[in-house]
Amino acid sequence: MGDERTLRVDPIACDGHGLCAELFPERVSLDDWGYPIIDPTPIPGALERVGSRAIRQCPKRALAWSNRPRAR
Amino acid sequence: MSVAAEHTEPARRLLGGLRRGRSISLLEHQARIGPVVLDTALVDEVAASGLRGRGGAAFDTATKLRAVAARRRPILVANAAEGEPASGKDKALLRATPQLVLDGVVATAYAVGARDAVVAIASGARNELESVGRALAERRGDPVRIRVETVPDRFVTGEETALLNALERGVAKPTVKPPYPFERGLNGAPTLVQNVETLAHIALIGRFGAAWFRSAGSAESPGTALVTLGGAVRNRGVFEIELGSTLGDLLDRSGGASEPVAAVLVGGYFGRWVAAADATGLRLTHENLGAGAIVVLPASACGVAEAARVVRYLADESAGQCGPCVNGLRAIATAFAELDTSPAPAHARLERWTAQVRGRGACRHPDGVAGFVESFLDVFEPELARHARRGRCAASTRGWLTVPGGARGR
Numbered sequence: 311m312g313d314e315r316t317l318r319v320d321p322i323a324c325d326g327h328g329l330c331a332e333l334f335p336e337r338v339s340l341d342d343w344g345y346p347i348i349d350p351t352p353i354p355g356a357l358e359r360v361g362s363r364a365i366r367q368c369p370k371r372a373l374a375w376s377n378r379p380r381a382r
Numbered sequence: 383m384s385v386a387a388e389h390t391e392p393a394r395r396l397l398g399g400l401r402r403g404r405s406i407s408l409l410e411h412q413a414r415i416g417p418v419v420l421d422t423a424l425v426d427e428v429a430a431s432g433l434r435g436r437g438g439a440a441f442d443t444a445t446k447l448r449a450v451a452a453r454r455r456p457i458l459v460a461n462a463a464e465g466e467p468a469s470g471k472d473k474a475l476l477r478a479t480p481q482l483v484l485d486g487v488v489a490t491a492y493a494v495g496a497r498d499a500v501v502a503i504a505s506g507a508r509n510e511l512e513s514v515g516r517a518l519a520e521r522r523g524d525p526v527r528i529r530v531e532t533v534p535d536r537f538v539t540g541e542e543t544a545l546l547n548a549l550e551r552g553v554a555k556p557t558v559k560p561p562y563p564f565e566r567g568l569n570g571a572p573t574l575v576q577n578v579e580t581l582a583h584i585a586l587i588g589r590f591g592a593a594w595f596r597s598a599g600s601a602e603s604p605g606t607a608l609v610t611l612g613g614a615v616r617n618r619g620v621f622e623i624e625l626g627s628t629l630g631d632l633l634d635r636s637g638g639a640s641e642p643v644a645a646v647l648v649g650g651y652f653g654r655w656v657a658a659a660d661a662t663g664l665r666l667t668h669e670n671l672g673a674g675a676i677v678v679l680p681a682s683a684c685g686v687a688e689a690a691r692v693v694r695y696l697a698d699e700s701a702g703q704c705g706p707c708v709n710g711l712r713a714i715a716t717a718f719a720e721l722d723t724s725p726a727p728a729h730a731r732l733e734r735w736t737a738q739v740r741g742r743g744a745c746r747h748p749d750g751v752a753g754f755v756e757s758f759l760d761v762f763e764p765e766l767a768r769h770a771r772r773g774r775c776a777a778s779t780r781g782w783l784t785v786p787g788g789a790r791g792r
Contacts, residue, residue, distance in 0.1 A: 324704075345705040345706050
Protein backbone atom coordinates (compact mmCIF):
# COMPACT_ATOMS: atom_id res chain seq x y z
CA MET A 311 0.00 0.00 0.00
CA GLY A 312 0.98 3.65 -0.24
CA ASP A 313 2.24 3.55 -3.81
CA GLU A 314 1.35 6.75 -5.59
CA ARG A 315 1.63 5.61 -9.16
CA THR A 316 1.06 7.75 -12.18
CA LEU A 317 2.02 7.38 -15.81
CA ARG A 318 4.71 9.28 -17.63
CA VAL A 319 5.38 9.58 -21.31
CA ASP A 320 8.79 9.89 -22.97
CA PRO A 321 8.02 12.81 -25.30
CA ILE A 322 10.96 12.03 -27.61
CA ALA A 323 9.96 8.39 -28.10
CA CYS A 324 6.24 9.17 -28.45
CA ASP A 325 4.99 9.41 -32.02
CA GLY A 326 1.41 10.24 -31.18
CA HIS A 327 -0.20 6.92 -32.10
CA GLY A 328 -2.82 7.64 -29.44
CA LEU A 329 -3.43 4.06 -28.34
CA CYS A 330 -2.86 5.03 -24.70
CA ALA A 331 -5.76 7.47 -24.77
CA GLU A 332 -8.02 4.81 -26.26
CA LEU A 333 -7.01 2.17 -23.75
CA PHE A 334 -6.83 4.40 -20.68
CA PRO A 335 -9.19 7.38 -21.10
CA GLU A 336 -9.40 7.68 -17.30
CA ARG A 337 -5.90 9.21 -17.24
CA VAL A 338 -4.84 9.94 -20.83
CA SER A 339 -6.30 12.50 -23.21
CA LEU A 340 -4.89 13.81 -26.48
CA ASP A 341 -3.82 17.34 -27.36
CA ASP A 342 -4.87 19.06 -30.57
CA TRP A 343 -2.13 17.23 -32.48
CA GLY A 344 -2.82 13.76 -31.12
CA TYR A 345 -0.11 13.56 -28.47
CA PRO A 346 -0.97 12.25 -25.00
CA ILE A 347 -1.63 14.51 -22.03
CA ILE A 348 -1.27 12.54 -18.79
CA ASP A 349 -3.54 13.29 -15.86
CA PRO A 350 -1.16 13.32 -12.85
CA THR A 351 -3.83 12.08 -10.42
CA PRO A 352 -2.48 8.92 -8.73
CA ILE A 353 -3.85 5.72 -10.22
CA PRO A 354 -5.81 3.58 -7.75
CA GLY A 355 -5.16 -0.17 -7.54
CA ALA A 356 -8.38 -0.94 -9.39
CA LEU A 357 -7.07 0.87 -12.49
CA GLU A 358 -3.49 -0.43 -12.40
CA ARG A 359 -4.20 -3.28 -14.80
CA VAL A 360 -5.60 -0.83 -17.34
CA GLY A 361 -2.51 1.33 -16.97
CA SER A 362 -0.20 -1.67 -17.38
CA ARG A 363 -2.05 -2.65 -20.52
CA ALA A 364 -1.65 0.84 -22.01
CA ILE A 365 2.08 0.69 -21.23
CA ARG A 366 2.46 -2.74 -22.87
CA GLN A 367 0.50 -1.77 -25.98
CA CYS A 368 2.36 1.47 -26.76
CA PRO A 369 4.01 0.81 -30.13
CA LYS A 370 6.91 3.14 -29.29
CA ARG A 371 7.36 1.93 -25.70
CA ALA A 372 7.04 5.58 -24.71
CA LEU A 373 4.73 5.03 -21.74
CA ALA A 374 5.92 3.99 -18.27
CA TRP A 375 5.02 4.11 -14.61
CA SER A 376 6.42 7.30 -13.17
CA ASN A 377 7.50 5.69 -9.90
CA ARG A 378 8.20 2.08 -9.22
CA PRO A 379 6.14 0.38 -6.54
CA ARG A 380 7.91 0.28 -3.21
CA ALA A 381 10.21 -2.66 -2.60
CA ARG A 382 8.44 -5.13 -0.39
CA MET B 383 41.11 53.57 -5.87
CA SER B 384 43.40 50.58 -6.41
CA VAL B 385 42.56 48.10 -9.11
CA ALA B 386 41.89 45.32 -6.60
CA ALA B 387 39.55 47.50 -4.53
CA GLU B 388 37.73 48.57 -7.65
CA HIS B 389 37.35 44.94 -8.56
CA THR B 390 35.59 44.17 -5.29
CA GLU B 391 33.29 47.15 -5.44
CA PRO B 392 29.68 45.94 -5.66
CA ALA B 393 28.36 45.83 -9.20
CA ARG B 394 31.86 45.97 -10.67
CA ARG B 395 33.10 42.58 -9.63
CA LEU B 396 33.27 40.76 -12.92
CA LEU B 397 33.81 43.58 -15.34
CA GLY B 398 35.04 46.44 -13.13
CA GLY B 399 38.08 48.36 -14.34
CA LEU B 400 38.35 46.48 -17.59
CA ARG B 401 38.98 48.31 -20.79
CA ARG B 402 36.66 47.70 -23.68
CA GLY B 403 37.86 45.74 -26.63
CA ARG B 404 40.78 43.92 -25.05
CA SER B 405 41.11 41.04 -22.63
CA ILE B 406 43.46 41.28 -19.67
CA SER B 407 46.53 39.09 -19.48
CA LEU B 408 47.19 36.49 -16.81
CA LEU B 409 49.67 38.84 -15.07
CA GLU B 410 47.20 41.72 -14.97
CA HIS B 411 44.49 39.37 -13.82
CA GLN B 412 46.61 38.01 -10.98
CA ALA B 413 47.62 41.50 -9.96
CA ARG B 414 43.93 42.28 -9.63
CA ILE B 415 42.64 39.32 -7.65
CA GLY B 416 45.62 37.08 -6.89
CA PRO B 417 46.20 33.48 -7.86
CA VAL B 418 43.40 30.93 -8.18
CA VAL B 419 42.43 29.33 -4.85
CA LEU B 420 42.36 25.52 -4.81
CA ASP B 421 40.32 24.19 -1.90
CA THR B 422 37.67 21.48 -1.59
CA ALA B 423 36.00 23.65 1.08
CA LEU B 424 34.90 25.83 -1.84
CA VAL B 425 31.73 23.73 -2.14
CA ASP B 426 30.61 24.78 1.35
CA GLU B 427 31.63 28.36 0.68
CA VAL B 428 29.49 28.41 -2.48
CA ALA B 429 26.59 26.96 -0.45
CA ALA B 430 26.99 29.77 2.12
CA SER B 431 27.13 32.36 -0.65
CA GLY B 432 23.69 31.43 -2.01
CA LEU B 433 25.01 31.63 -5.59
CA ARG B 434 22.54 30.51 -8.23
CA GLY B 435 23.30 29.66 -11.84
CA ARG B 436 23.51 32.57 -14.24
CA GLY B 437 22.68 30.59 -17.37
CA GLY B 438 18.92 31.05 -17.11
CA ALA B 439 17.51 28.42 -14.78
CA ALA B 440 18.90 30.01 -11.57
CA PHE B 441 19.39 26.59 -9.99
CA ASP B 442 21.24 26.47 -6.66
CA THR B 443 24.92 26.11 -7.59
CA ALA B 444 26.11 24.27 -4.47
CA THR B 445 23.46 21.57 -4.99
CA LYS B 446 24.92 20.89 -8.43
CA LEU B 447 28.49 20.89 -7.12
CA ARG B 448 27.60 18.40 -4.37
CA ALA B 449 25.79 16.09 -6.78
CA VAL B 450 28.97 15.45 -8.80
CA ALA B 451 31.46 15.78 -5.93
CA ALA B 452 29.99 12.58 -4.48
CA ARG B 453 30.71 10.64 -7.68
CA ARG B 454 33.69 9.02 -9.36
CA ARG B 455 35.72 10.90 -11.97
CA PRO B 456 33.36 13.73 -12.73
CA ILE B 457 33.84 16.14 -15.65
CA LEU B 458 33.18 19.87 -15.65
CA VAL B 459 31.64 21.56 -18.68
CA ALA B 460 31.76 25.36 -18.79
CA ASN B 461 28.71 26.50 -20.73
CA ALA B 462 29.29 29.43 -23.07
CA ALA B 463 26.75 28.38 -25.70
CA GLU B 464 24.74 31.60 -25.12
CA GLY B 465 22.22 30.82 -27.84
CA GLU B 466 19.79 33.48 -26.68
CA PRO B 467 19.90 36.14 -29.42
CA ALA B 468 19.23 39.00 -26.98
CA SER B 469 22.12 37.99 -24.73
CA GLY B 470 25.78 38.87 -25.12
CA LYS B 471 27.01 38.86 -21.52
CA ASP B 472 28.82 35.51 -21.58
CA LYS B 473 30.66 36.56 -24.74
CA ALA B 474 31.52 39.91 -23.17
CA LEU B 475 32.89 38.12 -20.10
CA LEU B 476 34.99 35.74 -22.21
CA ARG B 477 36.42 38.63 -24.20
CA ALA B 478 37.14 40.89 -21.23
CA THR B 479 38.34 38.52 -18.53
CA PRO B 480 38.86 34.97 -19.77
CA GLN B 481 41.31 34.25 -16.94
CA LEU B 482 38.60 34.83 -14.33
CA VAL B 483 36.40 32.27 -16.09
CA LEU B 484 39.31 29.81 -16.31
CA ASP B 485 40.06 30.39 -12.60
CA GLY B 486 36.45 29.43 -11.98
CA VAL B 487 36.83 26.33 -14.12
CA VAL B 488 40.00 25.27 -12.29
CA ALA B 489 38.74 26.07 -8.78
CA THR B 490 35.39 24.34 -9.37
CA ALA B 491 36.90 21.28 -11.03
CA TYR B 492 39.39 20.95 -8.17
CA ALA B 493 36.66 21.33 -5.53
CA VAL B 494 34.47 18.58 -7.01
CA GLY B 495 37.34 16.24 -7.92
CA ALA B 496 37.20 16.69 -11.70
CA ARG B 497 40.48 16.33 -13.59
CA ASP B 498 39.02 17.24 -16.95
CA ALA B 499 37.07 20.25 -18.05
CA VAL B 500 35.62 21.42 -21.34
CA VAL B 501 34.84 25.01 -22.22
CA ALA B 502 31.98 24.85 -24.75
CA ILE B 503 31.71 27.94 -26.93
CA ALA B 504 29.28 28.65 -29.79
CA SER B 505 31.01 28.10 -33.12
CA GLY B 506 30.18 31.59 -34.34
CA ALA B 507 31.88 33.26 -31.36
CA ARG B 508 35.29 33.64 -32.99
CA ASN B 509 36.64 36.47 -30.84
CA GLU B 510 35.69 34.60 -27.70
CA LEU B 511 37.31 31.39 -28.93
CA GLU B 512 40.47 33.32 -29.62
CA SER B 513 40.37 35.09 -26.25
CA VAL B 514 39.94 31.85 -24.30
CA GLY B 515 42.53 30.04 -26.42
CA ARG B 516 45.07 32.76 -25.74
CA ALA B 517 44.25 32.79 -22.03
CA LEU B 518 44.60 29.03 -21.80
CA ALA B 519 48.02 29.14 -23.46
CA GLU B 520 49.24 31.57 -20.78
CA ARG B 521 48.39 29.30 -17.84
CA ARG B 522 50.81 26.91 -16.19
CA GLY B 523 50.47 24.27 -13.51
CA ASP B 524 46.68 23.94 -13.31
CA PRO B 525 45.68 20.57 -11.81
CA VAL B 526 42.93 20.29 -14.44
CA ARG B 527 43.13 19.47 -18.16
CA ILE B 528 41.04 22.10 -19.95
CA ARG B 529 40.06 21.91 -23.58
CA VAL B 530 37.98 24.30 -25.62
CA GLU B 531 35.31 22.93 -27.95
CA THR B 532 32.85 24.58 -30.28
CA VAL B 533 29.15 23.76 -30.30
CA PRO B 534 26.39 24.66 -32.78
CA ASP B 535 25.14 28.23 -32.59
CA ARG B 536 21.51 27.36 -31.82
CA PHE B 537 18.99 28.52 -29.23
CA VAL B 538 18.69 25.13 -27.50
CA THR B 539 22.43 24.37 -27.36
CA GLY B 540 22.79 25.85 -23.88
CA GLU B 541 20.30 23.37 -22.40
CA GLU B 542 22.47 20.95 -20.42
CA THR B 543 21.67 17.69 -22.18
CA ALA B 544 21.65 19.37 -25.60
CA LEU B 545 25.08 20.80 -24.84
CA LEU B 546 26.45 17.38 -23.90
CA ASN B 547 25.02 15.85 -27.08
CA ALA B 548 26.56 18.69 -29.08
CA LEU B 549 29.96 17.94 -27.52
CA GLU B 550 29.63 14.20 -28.01
CA ARG B 551 28.23 14.05 -31.52
CA GLY B 552 27.83 17.57 -32.81
CA VAL B 553 24.03 17.58 -32.55
CA ALA B 554 22.44 19.93 -30.03
CA LYS B 555 19.42 17.87 -29.04
CA PRO B 556 18.12 17.52 -25.48
CA THR B 557 17.48 14.10 -23.94
CA VAL B 558 14.85 12.93 -21.49
CA LYS B 559 15.79 13.32 -17.81
CA PRO B 560 16.51 11.24 -15.78
CA PRO B 561 19.31 10.39 -16.16
CA TYR B 562 20.57 13.85 -15.25
CA PRO B 563 24.05 14.94 -16.36
CA PHE B 564 25.34 14.51 -12.79
CA GLU B 565 24.35 10.84 -13.07
CA ARG B 566 25.35 10.16 -16.63
CA GLY B 567 26.71 13.02 -18.70
CA LEU B 568 29.54 13.54 -21.15
CA ASN B 569 30.58 10.14 -22.50
CA GLY B 570 28.78 8.55 -19.56
CA ALA B 571 30.75 10.38 -16.86
CA PRO B 572 29.10 12.31 -14.02
CA THR B 573 29.07 15.81 -15.42
CA LEU B 574 28.72 19.25 -13.89
CA VAL B 575 27.50 21.84 -16.38
CA GLN B 576 27.91 25.45 -15.23
CA ASN B 577 27.44 28.69 -17.09
CA VAL B 578 30.69 30.65 -17.53
CA GLU B 579 29.44 33.65 -15.54
CA THR B 580 28.56 31.30 -12.68
CA LEU B 581 32.11 29.95 -12.78
CA ALA B 582 33.53 33.48 -12.68
CA HIS B 583 31.48 34.15 -9.53
CA ILE B 584 32.76 30.90 -8.02
CA ALA B 585 36.35 32.03 -8.66
CA LEU B 586 35.68 35.24 -6.74
CA ILE B 587 33.90 33.40 -3.92
CA GLY B 588 36.99 31.17 -3.62
CA ARG B 589 39.15 34.25 -3.40
CA PHE B 590 37.05 36.60 -1.24
CA GLY B 591 34.51 34.32 0.50
CA ALA B 592 30.76 33.88 0.87
CA ALA B 593 30.24 36.88 3.18
CA TRP B 594 31.92 39.13 0.63
CA PHE B 595 29.71 37.69 -2.11
CA ARG B 596 26.61 38.42 -0.05
CA SER B 597 27.73 42.00 0.61
CA ALA B 598 26.26 42.81 -2.80
CA GLY B 599 22.69 42.05 -3.78
CA SER B 600 19.75 41.26 -1.53
CA ALA B 601 19.36 38.55 1.11
CA GLU B 602 17.12 36.45 -1.16
CA SER B 603 19.02 37.20 -4.34
CA PRO B 604 22.65 37.72 -3.34
CA GLY B 605 25.58 38.89 -5.44
CA THR B 606 25.83 40.59 -8.78
CA ALA B 607 24.80 39.51 -12.26
CA LEU B 608 25.63 40.47 -15.80
CA VAL B 609 22.76 41.75 -17.89
CA THR B 610 22.58 42.46 -21.59
CA LEU B 611 20.51 45.57 -22.12
CA GLY B 612 19.15 46.19 -25.61
CA GLY B 613 16.41 48.04 -27.43
CA ALA B 614 15.46 51.69 -27.08
CA VAL B 615 18.06 52.88 -24.57
CA ARG B 616 20.83 55.43 -25.07
CA ASN B 617 23.67 53.00 -24.30
CA ARG B 618 23.05 49.36 -25.08
CA GLY B 619 25.43 46.71 -23.85
CA VAL B 620 26.45 44.52 -20.94
CA PHE B 621 26.08 45.87 -17.40
CA GLU B 622 26.86 44.32 -14.05
CA ILE B 623 24.08 44.91 -11.54
CA GLU B 624 23.46 44.10 -7.90
CA LEU B 625 20.64 41.58 -7.73
CA GLY B 626 17.61 43.13 -6.08
CA SER B 627 18.32 46.54 -7.64
CA THR B 628 15.65 48.06 -9.86
CA LEU B 629 15.28 48.14 -13.60
CA GLY B 630 15.03 51.92 -13.21
CA ASP B 631 18.58 52.01 -11.77
CA LEU B 632 19.83 50.02 -14.74
CA LEU B 633 18.03 52.26 -17.24
CA ASP B 634 19.56 55.33 -15.56
CA ARG B 635 23.04 53.83 -15.94
CA SER B 636 22.35 53.24 -19.61
CA GLY B 637 21.49 56.89 -20.11
CA GLY B 638 17.76 56.22 -20.01
CA ALA B 639 15.27 55.28 -22.68
CA SER B 640 15.93 56.87 -26.05
CA GLU B 641 12.23 57.29 -26.80
CA PRO B 642 8.84 56.61 -25.13
CA VAL B 643 8.62 52.99 -23.97
CA ALA B 644 5.79 50.51 -24.62
CA ALA B 645 7.05 47.60 -22.51
CA VAL B 646 10.23 45.88 -21.38
CA LEU B 647 11.09 42.23 -21.94
CA VAL B 648 12.88 40.96 -18.83
CA GLY B 649 14.71 37.62 -18.90
CA GLY B 650 15.17 37.22 -22.63
CA TYR B 651 13.01 35.21 -25.00
CA PHE B 652 11.96 32.83 -22.22
CA GLY B 653 11.27 35.84 -20.00
CA ARG B 654 8.30 38.03 -19.20
CA TRP B 655 6.96 41.32 -20.53
CA VAL B 656 6.59 44.21 -18.11
CA ALA B 657 4.41 47.23 -18.94
CA ALA B 658 6.23 50.56 -19.11
CA ALA B 659 4.36 51.84 -16.04
CA ASP B 660 5.66 48.94 -13.91
CA ALA B 661 9.16 48.83 -15.38
CA THR B 662 11.25 51.32 -13.41
CA GLY B 663 10.23 49.93 -10.00
CA LEU B 664 10.77 46.30 -10.97
CA ARG B 665 13.42 44.56 -8.86
CA LEU B 666 15.78 42.39 -10.91
CA THR B 667 16.37 39.09 -9.12
CA HIS B 668 17.33 35.51 -9.89
CA GLU B 669 13.61 34.87 -10.27
CA ASN B 670 13.00 37.16 -13.23
CA LEU B 671 16.37 37.73 -14.89
CA GLY B 672 16.79 34.37 -16.62
CA ALA B 673 20.07 34.59 -18.50
CA GLY B 674 20.03 38.36 -17.98
CA ALA B 675 18.74 39.71 -21.29
CA ILE B 676 16.56 42.82 -21.13
CA VAL B 677 15.05 44.54 -24.16
CA VAL B 678 13.28 47.90 -24.08
CA LEU B 679 10.55 48.06 -26.70
CA PRO B 680 9.59 51.59 -27.76
CA ALA B 681 6.03 52.78 -28.23
CA SER B 682 6.84 53.46 -31.89
CA ALA B 683 7.28 49.72 -32.55
CA CYS B 684 4.50 47.26 -33.33
CA GLY B 685 4.70 44.88 -30.37
CA VAL B 686 2.70 42.23 -32.21
CA ALA B 687 5.05 42.14 -35.21
CA GLU B 688 8.16 42.22 -32.99
CA ALA B 689 6.98 39.40 -30.73
CA ALA B 690 5.55 37.35 -33.63
CA ARG B 691 8.99 37.24 -35.23
CA VAL B 692 10.50 35.97 -31.97
CA VAL B 693 7.80 33.31 -31.52
CA ARG B 694 8.33 32.09 -35.09
CA TYR B 695 12.08 31.97 -34.49
CA LEU B 696 11.63 30.00 -31.25
CA ALA B 697 9.26 27.55 -32.97
CA ASP B 698 11.84 27.05 -35.73
CA GLU B 699 14.50 26.48 -33.07
CA SER B 700 12.64 23.48 -31.62
CA ALA B 701 15.02 20.53 -31.65
CA GLY B 702 12.28 18.71 -33.52
CA GLN B 703 12.03 15.72 -31.21
CA CYS B 704 8.86 16.09 -29.15
CA GLY B 705 5.43 16.19 -30.81
CA PRO B 706 3.89 18.84 -28.55
CA CYS B 707 6.89 21.15 -29.12
CA VAL B 708 7.18 20.64 -32.90
CA ASN B 709 3.44 20.88 -33.62
CA GLY B 710 2.39 23.10 -30.73
CA LEU B 711 4.99 25.83 -31.24
CA ARG B 712 4.40 25.88 -34.99
CA ALA B 713 0.67 26.37 -34.38
CA ILE B 714 1.36 28.98 -31.70
CA ALA B 715 3.63 30.94 -34.06
CA THR B 716 0.95 30.92 -36.76
CA ALA B 717 -1.78 32.01 -34.36
CA PHE B 718 0.49 34.73 -32.96
CA ALA B 719 0.99 36.23 -36.41
CA GLU B 720 -2.80 36.28 -36.78
CA LEU B 721 -3.21 38.48 -33.69
CA ASP B 722 -2.78 41.30 -36.18
CA THR B 723 -5.65 40.41 -38.49
CA SER B 724 -8.06 38.25 -36.47
CA PRO B 725 -7.26 38.95 -32.83
CA ALA B 726 -10.17 37.26 -31.07
CA PRO B 727 -9.83 33.71 -32.44
CA ALA B 728 -6.01 33.94 -32.40
CA HIS B 729 -6.09 35.01 -28.73
CA ALA B 730 -8.32 32.08 -27.79
CA ARG B 731 -6.11 29.58 -29.62
CA LEU B 732 -2.97 30.95 -28.03
CA GLU B 733 -4.45 30.57 -24.55
CA ARG B 734 -5.48 27.00 -25.27
CA TRP B 735 -2.21 25.95 -26.88
CA THR B 736 0.22 27.60 -24.48
CA ALA B 737 -1.55 25.71 -21.69
CA GLN B 738 -1.35 22.48 -23.71
CA VAL B 739 2.39 22.57 -24.48
CA ARG B 740 3.61 23.39 -20.97
CA GLY B 741 5.69 20.65 -19.38
CA ARG B 742 5.35 18.37 -22.40
CA GLY B 743 8.82 18.47 -23.93
CA ALA B 744 11.99 16.66 -22.94
CA CYS B 745 13.33 20.14 -22.10
CA ARG B 746 11.68 23.41 -21.11
CA HIS B 747 11.63 24.91 -24.60
CA PRO B 748 7.82 24.76 -24.94
CA ASP B 749 7.41 26.17 -21.41
CA GLY B 750 9.69 29.09 -22.25
CA VAL B 751 7.68 29.98 -25.35
CA ALA B 752 4.40 29.60 -23.45
CA GLY B 753 5.60 32.05 -20.79
CA PHE B 754 6.68 34.61 -23.38
CA VAL B 755 3.33 34.40 -25.21
CA GLU B 756 1.15 34.46 -22.09
CA SER B 757 2.88 37.49 -20.60
CA PHE B 758 2.69 39.24 -23.99
CA LEU B 759 -1.08 38.70 -24.09
CA ASP B 760 -1.38 40.17 -20.58
CA VAL B 761 0.81 43.21 -21.06
CA PHE B 762 -0.18 44.08 -24.61
CA GLU B 763 -3.92 43.74 -24.07
CA PRO B 764 -4.56 47.45 -24.78
CA GLU B 765 -2.48 47.32 -27.96
CA LEU B 766 -4.28 44.17 -29.07
CA ALA B 767 -7.61 45.91 -28.54
CA ARG B 768 -6.38 48.80 -30.71
CA HIS B 769 -5.37 46.35 -33.40
CA ALA B 770 -8.82 44.78 -33.25
CA ARG B 771 -10.51 48.14 -33.79
CA ARG B 772 -8.23 49.45 -36.50
CA GLY B 773 -7.16 46.34 -38.36
CA ARG B 774 -3.56 46.19 -39.47
CA CYS B 775 -1.04 48.16 -37.52
CA ALA B 776 1.10 50.76 -39.23
CA ALA B 777 3.78 51.00 -36.54
CA SER B 778 7.41 50.29 -37.28
CA THR B 779 8.63 46.71 -37.45
CA ARG B 780 12.31 47.38 -37.72
CA GLY B 781 13.52 44.60 -35.48
CA TRP B 782 14.06 45.70 -31.89
CA LEU B 783 13.96 42.06 -30.86
CA THR B 784 16.78 40.42 -32.78
CA VAL B 785 16.61 36.99 -34.34
CA PRO B 786 19.54 35.36 -36.14
CA GLY B 787 19.38 35.63 -39.90
CA GLY B 788 16.32 37.88 -39.65
CA ALA B 789 15.77 41.49 -38.71
CA ARG B 790 18.65 42.68 -36.55
CA GLY B 791 18.54 45.43 -33.98
CA ARG B 792 19.60 48.80 -35.20
